[in-house]
Amino acid sequence: MTTMDVAAPQTESRARPQSSRSVVLDVVEVVEETADAHSLVFAIPADRRDDFTYTPGQFLTLRVPSEQTGSVARCYSLASSPFTDELLKVTVKRTHDGYASNWLCDNVSVGDTLEVLPPAGVFTAKDFDDDLLLFAAGSGITPVMSILKSALSQGSRKVVLLYANRDEKSVIFAAELRELAAAHGDRLTVVHLLESVQGLPTVPQLAALASAYTGHRVFMCGPGPFMDAVHDATAAAGFVRNRVHAEVFTSLSGDPFAEVELPDVDAETGDAASVTVNLDGQEHEFGWPRAATLVDVLLSKGINVPFSCREGECGSCAATLTAGEVDMDNCAVLDEDDIADGIILACQARPRSEKLSVEF
Missing domain, CATH: 3.10.20.30 (Beta-grasp domain)
Structure with missing residues (x-):
């Protein structure tokens, strides 16, 4: 979708859920993580807490107002952990010609509300019984951060994060990662890969770094070329394929907030x-x-x-x-x-x- 300067609709237009399955959540904090990435922190109504139980690595679907189409739906990964954070936090990074990401970063402030669907997604850690090797690039750190914090809280195994960014100023959650590394120095290792210093990550570079951790379970999230490189690197380093998990990005083409008419399905007719x-x-x-x-x-x-x-x-x-x-x-x-x-x-x-x- 082409990016346009669109006036933000007032809170009144967002106060009522469009769908019986969605919930209007209050924004209680907005964190400027970097110059082009903001975290939105939501409070959950007491009567809907069960609907917002989530697994580390899952995402929320947000309805973003649009004067062109009424709204657009976008999925943003949860950076919070269900084990360490009472509130829900998603992190939005601006993308070129990305209407939704730019609107959210430019218009949402504390006290606003957004319509949200409950957590979903299959990029999750089912348990924390394994040592973890986590790969992230740019805003791909968001679901990885949820998995990382959860593993440190609920498990006792080692966690290694290889995190690629353009430069030092682009590192999302930089302060939080420093604090976690200091608090869990015996378990957490954070390696920053900066394009401004080392250039873009290469398959040989990633394979060399990963080769020390072939017994770890791998989770990766980032742009397509980065994920392709990590797949090739982990294969070259000898990782077992079923221990390598990747987030798969898709764009929603429909409107998941639209009220659904009950389908007419008759099990008594036909096969x-x-x-x-x-x-x-x-x-x-x-x-x-x-x-x-x-x-x-x-x-x-x-x-x-x-x-x-x-x-x-x-x-x-x-x-x-x-x-x-x-x-x-x-x-x-x-x-x-x-x-x-x-x-x-x-x-x-x-x-x-x-x-x-x-x-x-």
Whole structure:
């Protein structure tokens, strides 16, 4: 979207949620992390805390007002940790021609409100039983920071961060990283890779740095070329592929805040598989028509399933397929290891097997 100077709509236009699934959150702090990156800190209403339980590495979807289209939806990773931070924090870095990021950095201040969908995403650390090697570049530090803080709080293993930036002034969370390194000197190692000093990171350079940590589990987030280099470097250094996890960036093309009409799904007509779904501690069994997605079937039955975009672009509806096989039209947000682990997108999944089992 082309960047334009658009007058900020007043709070009144943002005071009511557009969707029954979204929440209007108060901005209680704005932190200028660098000249082009701001963190927005949100308070959570007491009656919605359960909806905003999250796993380190997940993101929030924000509705950003636009005079051209009414609004645009953008996903921003949580830099806060559910184990160390009471409030939610996302960090927004300006991007060239990025309407949403520039609007948020230019217009949002303490006391404003923003409409937000609950946390989602599959780039998460399931436990902290492994030593971690974390790669980040630029604003890719945001979900990595959540994982890093959580690992230091909840685990006892070593954490190594390799963080690439243009120059010293571009380092997001510089002071916080210094404080964490000082407080956890026996466990946390932070290595800064500055283009102004060392040039752009290369595969041989990254492989040499990573080779000392081949027993660690890897998480990476950053621009595409950086992630490609880290993939090549970790492969060259001998890392096992299923221990290397990458955030996958996608752009939302639809409006996840739009109210959804309940789909008309009739399990009694046409070919249908049998599925057992475990969701929020409850087990549901029903017929799953082969032409329908799992999200549509659940919605048609009045079951409150997590979802946002319904286009396979955000990962909000990620679930684990524990039995059976499915087909998915768009699953680019999942990496090979996610799929190998049985992760599916319920908004894209259609049954291939006769009997299936799914856990959210």
